[in-house]
Amino acid sequence: xxxxxxxxxxxxxxxxxxxxxxxxxxxxxxxxxxxxxxxxxxxxxxxxxxxxxxxxxxxxxxxxxxxxxxxxxxxxxxxxxxxxxxxxxxxxxxxxxxxxxxxxxxxxxxxxxxxxxxxxxxxxxxxxxxxxxxxxxxxxxxxxxxxxxxxxxxxxxxxxxxxxxxxxxxxxxxxxxxxxxxxxxxxxxxxxxxxxxxxxxxxxxxxxxxxxxxxxxxxxxxxxxxxxxxxxxxxxxxxxxxxxxxxxxxxxxxxxxxxxxxxxxxxxxxxxx
Numbered sequence: 001x002x003x004x005x006x007x008x009x010x011x012x013x014x015x016x017x018x019x020x021x022x023x024x025x026x027x028x029x030x031x032x033x034x035x036x037x038x039x040x041x042x043x044x045x046x047x048x049x050x051x052x053x054x055x056x057x058x059x060x061x062x063x064x065x066x067x068x069x070x071x072x073x074x075x076x077x078x079x080x081x082x083x084x085x086x087x088x089x090x091x092x093x094x095x096x097x098x099x100x101x102x103x104x105x106x107x108x109x110x111x112x113x114x115x116x117x118x119x120x121x122x123x124x125x126x127x128x129x130x131x132x133x134x135x136x137x138x139x140x141x142x143x144x145x146x147x148x149x150x151x152x153x154x155x156x157x158x159x160x161x162x163x164x165x166x167x168x169x170x171x172x173x174x175x176x177x178x179x180x181x182x183x184x185x186x187x188x189x190x191x192x193x194x195x196x197x198x199x200x201x202x203x204x205x206x207x208x209x210x211x212x213x214x215x216x217x218x219x220x221x222x223x224x225x226x227x228x229x230x231x232x233x234x235x236x237x238x239x240x241x242x243x244x245x246x247x248x249x250x251x252x253x254x255x256x257x258x259x260x261x262x263x264x265x266x267x268x269x270x271x272x273x
């Protein structure tokens with residue numbers, strides 16, 4: 001990757017970096033929180049968070065508080081993946097990056113009555129993360145490549161599930177918050193079925209956490225519950241998955257609680273401790 005694809009500067013004590021993908025030269029604004037604590041011998045664990053403009057600050061502050069010793073977790077690098085607009089949820093860009101191809105007639109009408117933005121770029125986005133973004137981060141910071149996590153919310157949660165079911169060795173931990181399982185007539189469940197059939201216990205297995213707010217749309221809650229239940233059948237093969245439902249939380253208000261729980265999931269050897 002050309003050095004011309006990267007620029008960076010400090011913002012309020014945290015590192016910010018701009019990178020352009022080889023695919024379509026799309027611009028991404030990375031927000032990176034590096035702990036003040038020295039890295040473990042094997043390097044820092046790392047969490048890549050989608051919709052970085054919405055979640056990075058909460059992630060970074062929660063991590064800063066929760067790695068305090070003597071009882072805290074290992075120091076962790078947080079990378080928020082955001083967009084030039086700095087909008088919390090940049091619909092046009094995230095719709096392309098986080099979704100699989102779909103015919104428009106297979107998508108519900110949008111609440112605002114507008115047409116769906118360009119969509120279907122999920123695999124190109126995951127390829128960018130794996131082959132361009134991660135190598136860039138790993139060149140700059142000491143990263144433990146055996147402790148990498150991916151978090152996404154809503155359409156980002158859909159992307160996390162798609163990544164797990166089609167690229168299970170890309171990350172060790174997958175955290176899908178309020179996933180939009182409904183996309184394209186629940187097509188991600190077909191990927192889940194293929195994942196279940198091909199699942200082989202070998203080496204270090206990926207882990208999954210699903211989070212949902214109890215006050216989200218009933219259909220979204222039911223979709224998450226059904227997926228969590230069906231994946232439990234893989235527990236006997238060594239696949240760890242869990243679902244956390246947060247009482248009195250809606251689709252957006254659930255984010256701080258989910259982020260805090262994701263830290264424990266990503267940084268604990270036993271997430272239920």
